[in-house]
Amino acid sequence: MNTLIRFVGFLTAKLLLIPGLSLAQTSPGTDSVRAAWDSLEVSLLKTTRTYAQVDRLIQAINLRPEYLDRLPSTFPVAVTIKEFSISSPFGLRKHPVHKQTRFHGGIDVRAKKGLPVTATAPGIVKRVGYDPGLGAFVQVLHSFGFETVYGHLAGYCVQPGQRIIRGQEIGKVGQTGLATGPHLHYVVRKNGEPIDPLHFCFLLRRRLWLLK
Missing domain, CATH: 2.70.70.10 (Glucose Permease (Domain IIA))
Known part of the structure; x- marks a missing residue:
């Protein structure tokens, strides 16, 4: 998993060196690079097993907000800091x-x-x-x-x-x-x-x- 994340970071840097290419601006429906990147993001998220792996993935690549929104990433009950236990x-x-x-x-x-x-x-x-x-x-x-x-x-x-x-x-x-x-x-x-x-x-x- 760590090797794969490092490879993704390397791939990101190489892609961003292409003149005029911005992964954030390409259209996922029409751009093959964006589509391939999306598929890679999904595959990586599926194979993660721990929080540490997910956290490293978030920091290693520009994870799309809609993918982050699908993760169980909030607290399930609204308790105050004083009552938190x-x-x-x-x-x-x-x-x-x-x-x-x-x-x-x-x-x-x-x-x-x-x-x-x-x-x-x-x-x-x-x-x-x-x-x-x-x-x-x-x-x-x-x-x-x-x-x-x-x-x-x-x-x-x-x-x-x-x-x-x-x-x-x-x-x-x-x-x-x-x-x-x-x-x-x-x-x-x-x-x-x-x-x-x-x-x-x-x-x-x-x-x-x-x-x-």
Whole structure:
């Protein structure tokens, strides 16, 4: 992956040396170079597996804003800085109910019951329902092999097959399933594998900072 990103950076520099060529100004529908570049961007985003790889990709190439907008890059619940708390991080932890060390495939965000939970990227709702452990949940499919899951909800307001946008409310914070208090269990998977969601929660802000 790192070698591929370095190659992309080299390719970008070579392309920009062509007189009069600007990747930002070419038309994706009519220009073969732009179309090939778009295809390369999509391929790279599909093969990334970690936040670090995505972040390096963003810095290595001029990633199109519409591609960035498809990544799960915001925080799913609007808590204040004073109230912000991750009660259980991603990785191994002692389960609060079973009292055994288990892998935790997401993060638990403390939040007041009834607070809106919003989608962190545009996508299509894959499943909604109730699980004995996860409680009421919503699962959303996104572009480039990403998917997100929102659990322990008090309820949800979307249905399978529904297209949603980033920031759209999909449910409310609750305490359903195996939960010792009101919170949101938030999961990000890439190509089926769980990755640390906290890394991606502020990716959009990071990108905006890089553009300054």
